[in-house]
Amino acid sequence: ISPLLKEMDSKSVEELSCPVCCEIFKDPVLLSCSHSFCKECLQQFWKTRDTQECPVCRRRSSKDLRSSGSEEICSLHSEKLKLFCLEDKQPVCLVCRDSEKHVNHTFRPISEVLLSHKHTERQIKEEFEKLHQFLRDEEEATITALREEEEQKQQMMKEKLEEMNRHISALSHTIKDTEEMMKASDACFLKVTTEFSFIVCAQNNLPITQTMIKLLICIEGNLL
Template sequence: MAARNPLSEEELSCPVCCEIFRDPVVLSCSHSVCKTCLQKFWETKGSRECPVCRRRSLKEYLPRNLVLKNLSACVWCVKGQKIWPRPRIEKLKRILDSLEKTRKVLEEAKQDYDQTAAHIKTQAQHTERQIKEEFEKLHPFLRDEEAARIAALKEEEEQKNQMMRRKIEEMNGEISSLSDTIRNIEKEMEAEDVLFLQNFKSTEKQAQLTPKDPEKTSGALINVVKHLSNLKFRVWENMQEILQYRCKKDTETVLK
C-alpha cells in the first residue's frame, strides 16, 4: 500500500481562526470548524450558516469530528503522518529578509550620523581658525569679542554634538534590539518542530515589531553663515561704540 502524503497544516486548520483544530465539529455540509469559532461566527452573522459554503445548518446538535480532533492533538506525528511547519518557517524567512533590510537601512543611517558628527567637528575647527584669523587683524581690545564668538560657536557645536550623540545612541539601541530579535527568531527556527509551533505566535509577534525609519539629519550641521557673515562690519560697529565711549571719557577728563 502506498504511503499517504503528510497532512498539510491547512488540512488540520480551522477555516475561521486558521489555527490547528482544537474542538472540531461537523456541519451538515460536511465542513468542519472549531466549536468555539463556529459559535462566535453564528453570533456575529445572526444566522446558523457554514463559514465556508454559507449553507444553513438545520441540526441543533453538531457532532464532533473525532478524526480531526485526534489528528490535531499532536502537531508532531500521529499514525506516521507529520505536520510540517514549513509554511510558517517560510513566513518567518520573509520577515527575516525584511528585518535584514531594515537593519541595513539603520546601519547606513548610523554611518551617515557618524560622518555628520565628524563633519561637525571639522566644521567647528575650520570655522574657529577663520574666526581667529579675522580677529588677529583687529586690535587687542577686541579679544573679548573674539572669545564671545568662539563661545557661541562652541555652544552650538556642543548642542549639535549632543543631538548627534543622542541620535547615534538611539540608532545603536535600535540596531542592538533588531539584532537580538533576529538572533531570537533564528534560534526559534532551529528548535524542535513542536516547540517551534508552540512559540510561533510570540515569535511572529516579536518579528513584526520593526523599528521606525531613521530621522533625517537636516539642520544638524553648524550654521557657519551665522558665525561668519558680516563679521568685520558687526565687530567694527562694536569697536566704534567702544571708541566713542573712550573718546567721551577722555574729553571729560581733559575738561576737568
C-alpha cells in the first residue's frame, strides 16, 4: 500500500468528506456559507426542512443547488466567489481578499483548488481500492487454507476408518476360523483359544504378558 494514506493528515480527509454522510464528496455542492455537501445528501436534508438551510451552520440558502464547479455569490459582498483562502479554508470574493479580515492570507483560484482536491480524491479512492483488493485477497487465501486443512483432516479420518475396517475384517475371519475349530476336540479348542489371544494382541498392538506365555506353555504341555 502506498504511503500516501499514512502521510495524509485527518484535516485533509475531513475537507474531502461530506458532513452529512461522512463519505468522500459525490457531486459536491458549495453553499454561500462556504460549507460543501454531496448534492444528493443536501437534497435529502432539505426535503425534511421547511426552509433551505445549511445542515452545519443553519444559514438559509435561497439559491438553487449548483455543483462546486459553478460560481457562487459571496453572502457578504454579493460578488462572485473566485478565490480560495488557504488560511481560512473557504472561498472568498475579490472584496474579501482585500479586506482586513484576510490580511497576509494566501489565495488560490477556486478552479485550481478544486482540481487539486479532485486529484487528491482520486488518489484516495485508488488507495482505498488497493486496500479493499488486499483484504479480498487475504479473505480468499484464508478460506482456501481452511478448506485445504479441512480436506486434509477428512482424508486422515478416511484413512483411519479404512485401517479400522481392515482390522475388523481380519478379526472377523479369525473369529470365524475359531468358531469352526471350536467344533473340534477340547484340546484343539484350548490351543486355538491361546493362539487367538496372540493374534488379537498382535493385530491391536497389545502387549503379550508373561501370564499369557505361561498359559500357552501349560496348554501345550497338556496337549503333548
